[in-house]
Amino acid sequence: MKRIILIKYGELTTKKDNRGFFIKTLRKNILNKLTDFNIEIKDDYYRMFIYCDEDDINKIVSILKSIFGIHEIVICISSTDTSVDNIKNISLDIMKNKTFKTFKVETNRSDKSYPIKSMEMNNIIGGHILKNINCKVDVHNPDYLLNIEIRCEGVYIYENRIKGLGGYPVSTLGRGLLMLSGGIDSPVAGYLTIKRGVELYYLYFESRPHTSIEARNKVITLARKLEKYNSNGKLLVVNFTKIQEAIYKNLDPDYLITIMRRMMYRIAEKVAKKNKCLAIVNGESVGQVASQTLSSILSVNDVTNFPILRPLCSFDKLDIIDISKKIDTYETSILPYEDCCTVFVPKHPVINPNLKHIYHEESLYDFSELLDEAVNNIEVVSLKEVKSDLL
Ligand code: ATP
Ligand code: MG
Secondary structure (H helix, E strand, O other): OEEEEEEEEOHHHHOOOOHHHHHHHHHHHHHHHOOOOOOEEEEOOOEEEEEOOHHHHHHHHHHHOOOOOEEEEEEEEEEOOOOHHHHHHHHHHHHHOOOOOEEEEEEEEOOOOOOOOHHHHHHHHHHHHHHHOOOEEOOOOOOEEEEEEEEOOEEEEEEEEEEEEEOEOOOOOOEEEEEOOOOOHHHHHHHHHHHEOOEEEEEEEEOOOOOOHHHHHHHHHHHHHHHOOOOOOEEEEEEOHHHHHHHHHHOOHHHHHHHHHHHHHHHHHHHHHHOOOOEEEOOOOOOOOHHHOHHHHHHHHOOOOOOEEOOOOOOOHHHHHHHHHHOOOHHHHOOOOOOHHHHOOOOOOOOOOOHHHHHHHHHOOOOHHHHHHHHHOOEEEEOHHHHHHHO
8 A cells, every 4th residue: 555646637638639748748847846756657648646755745745736737636545455345444544534524435447347336336435434434425515525546556545635736737838038027027927827838938137237136136036936837947137238328318218118118029039039939928917007008018019020928918916916925926026126127217108109209219329239239148047056945
């Protein structure tokens, strides 16, 4: 008799032709996150079994809870002894420790040569429980559901079921480039994108000395927190100072934010292409600030045809905050260090920018060299060394 972990796949059950690829990637992602443990994984079309040391189960489950592509994590007792007496004993042992008034037994017999049919097994085990625990059967809405699976290699009896994060295994949908600021929104946008199977690189624009080393460290911390869900992310830091200063000194102050964001998108597109990213991701939410009115988004997006994902576009701030607390980025995000977007703030930022005016302003100064310089001098900050902090 042994406790093992059974994993039920997430939404990938709908991906008929790609299913093998999704399962293989999930397996690889799980192995990557569990390198510190002595485990063996067996998978089939419907589920995955993780065999590990009994003492590691809780630690492993807490890591599995942050891996996308898992619908449910089930701790079960497995035994090669499929005799009725053994199944009765295990079931009673499990249920003795649970609190419930009503229950139901559900048997699944994939070994069709097993002599007792599923319904009959439900009755036998149900009868045994009723004899030993003060409770009732409710087949429609039980407080406790006992699952028994009889397979060729043995029996599996579910002890505990834990909800997984769902989503797709990271990297099955390719790579994206997250514009990561130190704020509340972009880490949440990143998390939701990783959930859809997109592996992320992070792009941070800094404006030293106008922004501080603390502001950069804050972004590093946020990227590391996202690495709990992502795999092999890199933080790419753009030195944005000269571009911001050039905009500030030479162009219409009311258009400072709009033009600065156009420069960010221009750089992001080049960096994305260089790093084989298939989309840019950011934390914009319609209406949240002046630079996120529809007409601001239109004016900024005007510089690129590259796909821009805005997972938070319709989210209320309070809902974004809830997620940021859940993924543990909130406390870091609210640390009061300035972002490059907040160091040069115009008195009257335009809410409805005019494209013709933007083109005119941008023609007053040639940014091409500065843009190339920014792209060619990106600093890469590794996020690898933190793996042990994440456990
Ligand atoms: P956040 O809370 O994520 O900072 P915000 O509400 O403050 O967002 P903006 O400052 O307008 O909004 O930024 C919108 C998006 O642009 C951010 O969510 C982020 O994706 C990107 N962004 C802003 N500043 C930076 C930066 N310094 N580096 C990288 N991306 C940035
Ligand atoms: Mg911000």
